[in-house]
Amino acid sequence: MKSSTSRKRYHVVCRECRVEGLFDVADDAADLERDHAAETGHRVAVGRVD
């Protein structure tokens, strides 16, 4: 049987500078994405990591 805790993580990475982060919570990832884009106008990508 598999472990009951299959956790996903969210990897946020800016395409235009070195900002990046790894989050357990989707909302936290979305916050970084939104805040960084708002502050800098950069394009930020969010990917899910199993």
Ligand SMILES: [Zn+2]
């Ligand atoms: Zn950036």
